[in-house]
Amino acid sequence: MPESVEVLISVVGVPLTGIPTSSVITAVQQQDYSASVWLRRRDKLEHSQQKCIVIFALVCCFAVLVALIFSAVDIWGEDEDGITEENCSKDCRVVLVENIPEDISFLNNSTSHLPLSIGLYNLLNQAIRVVEIVSPQWLLNSSDNESTNSTELTKLNAEVHYINMAALTKGNLHSSFWVVDRKHFYIGSASMDWRSLATRKELGVLVYNCSCLALDLHKVFSLYWGLQYKDFIPSFWSKRLFAVSNRDTPLNLTINGTKALAYVSSSPDVFIPKHRSSDLEAIARVIQEANHFIYISITDYLPLIGRNTSRYWSRIDSLIREALILRNVRVRLLISCSEKTHPLTFNFIWSLRSLCMEQANCSLEAKFFNPRVLQFSSIYKLPKTAMSFVFLTVVYFLIGNLDWEGDEFTFNAGAGLVISKLEDIDDRNFTVVEQLQAAFERDWFSHYTIPLQANKFLVCNKHQIKPMVLLKATACEEAGGTLAYVATVATSGIQNSPHTGYHTP
Template structure:
């Protein structure tokens, strides 16, 4: 595309704003200078407070009420949604058919439109998508679902776009695709043209985000849910890794390149192979930050060892892996008689490179991409040195977690040293609000 055409497009799409949002569970402490961003709860409440006409939400879980002390934010979110149903705001919600949710039933009784997707019938999978669309102008996409744990015990990460109707138009088509499957037990052989993608990895939306020139598009999974011009999540991830010149930083809860059925498990090379290619053929530095928790598959360690082995005798091959281990913190919380039933867990699902970011709904597990419904977001930026760059902000978050006391090379279980964790600085509880200027005070 000619530069004058680029300038014309950027001029049309100025004034768009993006904010990184996180939920940092109480008790997770970082160093004094560690970066923190808009709290997830506050970001979601900002969106609900801005709503004038419509709210569309896709979520894998709908459990906002609980007696646990950390469930208060989930309850407040539920109360706000109930309040909005009586304010002439159209509310449409999508969930997996397996969800047995009193929250959804209560919202439905108040007038919300609820669509249940039968992913088991479509693809023997389940719904894992998590995104919001408000007034066809504002968007949230990230790891968190409408579950009180996502606002309490879970470490979550996502982004909110403000005043970005072009991106909304594309994401709205994914929402419409889900809605079109209501009452259907199978996917149509051909999709309506109204569900075709607007932007993809070959034709990206060009815009300014926080005054930084950017390109963006949304992707979808499984491939069955990718009509014409819609990028498959795997292809979106490939485009980000292929464009990386210096480094690829990946943060996921689970890393398991396996495709499983009821009778067998087979190697799934799609993402694992792409990492090996970047390491060996292009000498790109790779860092993997994987959550360590009670359900971590033992085979994860085999695959990590295999990845490490390819760098032992190859020059300029740089791979490091750490596990974000909150088991010690959980053990200490139990010892202090806190959080004795719901352990904390890092559920981040993103990748950042020297020029791009991918934020999705999946862990890097074979069945997630091949069977489950999920959505991804790719953002490319050239100037990543500016503090307003979302790429720089995401890289800083990765490095904050990478160098934190919770990230470690896995070692044999030791007696938890609780005192060392309590000396660090907790995240700031400063209230951040969205205002008309588009800046957080």
């Protein structure tokens, strides 16, 4: 055999002649090995690049998610005044304020308090840096509309935000409060409407030098402030909106020289960040801890959800029933009687009254407040307050912005203030509750109230007697731009009981 065989072969396009076959095979194997190593390295490189791309995409998604979470509510930066939960002031002064229209007169020796307009003016005089106001309306001039008023505010370098409550909760904004320099505040039933300062009966409290509570109320303001232009409710709230106090951990304060506990509540549930108590939770705590009596003054009492397609809403109604039957707590309900009063209100009050029939130590009294019983003039608005006084253990008062209807707490935005006396404090020293009790009893015993009576039904709402009454109302503009209504009423088969507001067959 020949020692070697010469072949003609081309490796990677290079002609090879005169090379032994074994050498060519070895060279080809080395080339193949190098190519396979290069291919494996390229695969690893591509895999690494893919992993990097995936990791980068995940990091970007996480960054976007974090940005969305923390931008869900537009929160202010660090407080310029440096007020924190650790250094806030707890020695507070509380002043009761109210607006009583000129056509409502009480006895000369009856209780009176600082006029609302003067109180708000005094509060503005305390302002140094910033005034934060939440109001359902802004109409301080009867001849203008809300857009005109907001335009004037903008010209004065005020920042104005609007909340689209219809898109957020299908409800309305009912909260009404001021926060001044995160140190003083007002909360009550009055909105920034000229009627609240003139023709409506309103009640509220001014709180001075109480930055702990003011900071907590400021957090509610900040939540509203960040919801402008939004048509969705954030899934997460910023930590800056977490409550300072709640019903389980209230603030320990000194109010008018007396040791007390206090916290801020709000509604609805979808507007409540961490640690905040809802208005319903606050009301439940006040009623459940009452063991002597409860005084309640409200605009509407209707334990229903939905006025058209209604279903029973028992959250508050059942608590009152438990207090009456199980603990023998004496209850007084003072309810506004106006054209907006739902006819079923009287049915539910009679249902509560029936619980105490032939029951010892069970007492529920109900009266309806209407200073314009036989008139169709400006709409009367009773203060939206709930006051509970409990002797022997704890004394509470709660003031809020919502009527006691299911829809109010489910859809509408409100804020409340709860203050209670410590158990070892003498009742006589807790002047705020004394003042509120005096205001309640003044209204309760006034000649403007109508008691609930057997075999008679109140007519607060003209629609209750629509088949029998023809009403012709003409809007007349008086001097100063206020509206009044001139009513001509023709009755058929109905007699008015003088000065009672009742109709009897």
